[in-house]
Amino acid sequence: MSSGGSFAAARSGQIKTAEGTRVSALAVLCCILAAIxxxxxxLGTSRIPVANVLSAIFAFDGSREHLVVTTxxxxxxxxxxxxxxxxxxxxxxxxxxxxxxxxxxxxLGVNAGAAFAVVMATSLLGIGSETVIWFAFCGAGAAAxxxxxxxxxxxxxxxxxxxxxxxxxLTTFLTSLTTAVLIFDQNxxxxxxxxxxxxLSGRTMAQVAAVxxxxxxxxxxxxxxxxxxxxxxLGAEIARSVGQNPILWRGLAVVIVIxxxxxxVxxxxxxxxxxLVVPHVARMTVGVDxxxxxxxxxxxxxxxxxxxxxxxxxxxxxxxxxxxxxxxxLGAPFFIWLARSRAGDVR
Amino acid sequence: MTRTVAALALAVAALLxxxxxxxxHPVAFGELISLVTQPAGANPQxEMIVLDxxxxxxxxxxxxxxxxxxxxxxxQAVMRNPLAEPGILGINAxxxxxxxxxxxxxxxxxxxxxxxxxxxxxxxxxVAIYVLxxxxxxxxxxxxxxxxxxxxxAGAATTFLTAFGxxxxxxxxxxxxAGSVYHADWNGxxxxxxxxxxxxxxxxLSSRELDLIRFGDNAAQSLGQRVNLIRALMILLCTLxxxxxxxxxxxxxxxxLVAPHMARxLVGPAHARLIPVSALIGxxxxxxxxxxxxxxxxxxxxxAGIVTALIGAPFFAWLLWGxxxxxx
Numbered sequence: 001m002s003s004g005g006s007f008a009a010a011r012s013g014q015i016k017t018a019e020g021t022r023v024s025a026l027a028v029l030c031c032i033l034a035a036i037x038x039x040x041x042x043l044g045t046s047r048i049p050v051a052n053v054l055s056a057i058f059a060f061d062g063s064r065e066h067l068v069v070t071t072x073x074x075x076x077x078x079x080x081x082x083x084x085x086x087x088x089x090x091x092x093x094x095x096x097x098x099x100x101x102x103x104x105x106x107x108l109g110v111n112a113g114a115a116f117a118v119v120m121a122t123s124l125l126g127i128g129s130e131t132v133i134w135f136a137f138c139g140a141g142a143a144a145x146x147x148x149x150x151x152x153x154x155x156x157x158x159x160x161x162x163x164x165x166x167x168x169x170l171t172t173f174l175t176s177l178t179t180a181v182l183i184f185d186q187n188x189x190x191x192x193x194x195x196x197x198x199x200l201s202g203r204t205m206a207q208v209a210a211v212x213x214x215x216x217x218x219x220x221x222x223x224x225x226x227x228x229x230x231x232x233x234l235g236a237e238i239a240r241s242v243g244q245n246p247i248l249w250r251g252l253a254v255v256i257v258i259x260x261x262x263x264x265v266x267x268x269x270x271x272x273x274x275x276l277v278v279p280h281v282a283r284m285t286v287g288v289d290x291x292x293x294x295x296x297x298x299x300x301x302x303x304x305x306x307x308x309x310x311x312x313x314x315x316x317x318x319x320x321x322x323x324x325x326x327x328x329x330l331g332a333p334f335f336i337w338l339a340r341s342r343a344g345d346v347r
Numbered sequence: 348m349t350r351t352v353a354a355l356a357l358a359v360a361a362l363l364x365x366x367x368x369x370x371x372h373p374v375a376f377g378e379l380i381s382l383v384t385q386p387a388g389a390n391p392q393x394e395m396i397v398l399d400x401x402x403x404x405x406x407x408x409x410x411x412x413x414x415x416x417x418x419x420x421x422x423q424a425v426m427r428n429p430l431a432e433p434g435i436l437g438i439n440a441x442x443x444x445x446x447x448x449x450x451x452x453x454x455x456x457x458x459x460x461x462x463x464x465x466x467x468x469x470x471x472x473x474v475a476i477y478v479l480x481x482x483x484x485x486x487x488x489x490x491x492x493x494x495x496x497x498x499x500x501a502g503a504a505t506t507f508l509t510a511f512g513x514x515x516x517x518x519x520x521x522x523x524x525a526g527s528v529y530h531a532d533w534n535g536x537x538x539x540x541x542x543x544x545x546x547x548x549x550x551x552l553s554s555r556e557l558d559l560i561r562f563g564d565n566a567a568q569s570l571g572q573r574v575n576l577i578r579a580l581m582i583l584l585c586t587l588x589x590x591x592x593x594x595x596x597x598x599x600x601x602x603x604l605v606a607p608h609m610a611r612x613l614v615g616p617a618h619a620r621l622i623p624v625s626a627l628i629g630x631x632x633x634x635x636x637x638x639x640x641x642x643x644x645x646x647x648x649x650x651a652g653i654v655t656a657l658i659g660a661p662f663f664a665w666l667l668w669g670x671x672x673x674x675x
Contacts (some may be wrong), residue, residue: 101491102430150664164430165608169660172601176656179525180649183518190514197510273499280492322510328503332496339492340479 040310079203080306083268086260088301091275096233098160104276105261111270112174113143133266140262198271198324218259230290284342355627362634366405407531414592416629419603424557432603433589440498441472450520451512466594473586526599526652554618599652
């Protein structure tokens with residue numbers, strides 16, 4: 001046996017243990033997520049024991065407690081899970097694609113487009129809360145489409161720089177229009193201000209079921225193509241030299257982000273924090289490897305949103321406390337600590 | 348370069364004249380000239396409108412535009428990030444929180460404290476971000492990340508206030524946050540101009556250091572630059588300039604982000620050219636925005652900060668995707 005062979009064996013052993021640690025860490029994270037979700041359903045103005053929650057899901061009998069679980073609490077928790085996971089994964093993809101630590105799903109114009117559509121619809125048509133999600137979804141998709149189209153013009157296609165600049169410009173443009181409307185229309189401001197802070201209150205099972213397919217398709221595409229995202233994050237030149245067509249894959253990545261972030265904005269309103277911060281947390285804990293950042297972001301984002309929403313409606317005892325605020329209170333100190341102790345050493 | 352600067356300077360001068368002449372009470376150019384040549388014989392009403400109302404306002408717009416554009420150029424070089432703007436240092440989040448607290452939470456606070464609150468909020472936030480990212484020196488990545496975190500916290504507090512405050516106060520806060528130069532007076536213009544002299548001169552003098560630091564910490568260090576010191580100085584300059592601009596006019600976004608990019612398209616990335624050209628573009632943007640904002644739906648007025656993006660975005664798109672490439 002040559003020493004080189006044993007070295008290679010030892011190294012592959014090391015890699016295997018690192019993989020093992022990550023798999024078990026992910027499994028633990030998912031278990032915590034499941035436990036927190038069920039715990040969240042039990043909490044509220046009336047406490048419902050875990051056994052009743054489970055029986056409401058698996059053996060529904062139409063009692064008052066079961067109705068509370070299935071019509072009020074479960075949709076809210078599911079909306080939180082979906083929106084959180086979707087936003088975090090969309091953020092991870094944006095950061096991989098643009099190689100910019102400031103990139104978030106909102107940079108594609110998703111939040112600004114949704115807010116613009118909702119404000120316009122509320123101001124001109126006076127829509128109610130049931131149809132808001134569709135205006136948000138369409139606004140988000142349209143804005144992201146415009147950003148990508150703007151960035152793709154020209155010979156080099158949608159380079160990361162053009163993409164982020166087009167996104168930033170359209171975002172400011174739409175936000176300005178929205179602000180201009182809100183400054184003159186106090187009623188609309190009053191109607192949408194809670195929505196713009198990000199809120200999960202009043203989500204119905206029908207709404208969740210309507211948006212879920214988009215998010216689930218987006219999530220499975222992201223997990224399926226996580227290797228390609230990793231390659232994409234290395235930059236156009238390296239990606240091309242290992243055989244990837246960066247223009248094609250960047251386009252696909254944008255489609256995934258639109259599905260994920262559009263759905264999430266429809267469910268939870270324009271919340272920025274998850275999509276920006278959770279991928280950073282994942283990168284600082286599991287390393288710069290998007291094959292792992294994607295699943296860890298999904299679990300972490302879902303955990304953060306559900307936890308924040310649960311705390312918001314129990315500690316602050318208000319069903320409409322905006323989840324965007326609790327999320328930042330909960331997540332930002334941890335993120336600052338992590339950035340202080342980890343970032344800059346990795347590079 | 349000369350042609351670009353001349354064209355931009357002409358544009359700024361034209362905007363200045365147009366802003367003096369246009370408004371609810373139009374003033375003919377002949378009257379403007381006679382106001383300068385024979386001040387004694389001027390109509391006192393016209394004199395009051397032009398000299399006491401319109402001139403300070405347009406000068407304030409000019410100063411704010413210059414300040415924001417220059418700090419944007421510095422921030423993009425120091426952070427080595429095309430998305431950087433003064434707000435990345437926490438200026439906007441800090442000022443927004445301070446102003447919203449003053450307007451929404453402390454009903455009785457006198458309104459003339461608003462600029463001071465804005466400046467205090469902006470500088471406290473910038474200092475906090477810098478201090479928290481110091482660990483055996485700073486890195487631009489760490490400053491960006493800590494900035495994201497702290498801005499999110501301040502943003503959460505602002506959101507809380509806007510979501511649950513008295514709707515009338517919230518709307519007033521939104522107007523301030525949108526950024527405007529409605530309330531310009533000579534006193535404010537003088538204070539801002541004096542305040543900006545030293546930091547702006549320093550910014551112009553440091554173009555070589557900015558060229559160096561843009562290459563990355565290691566390259567700059569091996570070329571003899573004391574990276575941590577320069578970065579701290581540049582962040583201090585940014586805070587002084589944009590904090591004052593924000594205090595004077597509220598949150599005028601977009602200029603700090605986009606003016607440097609426009610300038611880079613026109614004259615390339617060297618800061619000796621980039622900074623003056625950015626300054627001219629920024630001035631033209633804010634002046635044009637204020638002129639449009641106060642005439643387009645007169646007698647109502649749109650805040651300059653809103654119009655900046657509305658007229659700046661199409662122009663930027665034309666520059667970015669037209670054939671005006673000096674260096675991408």
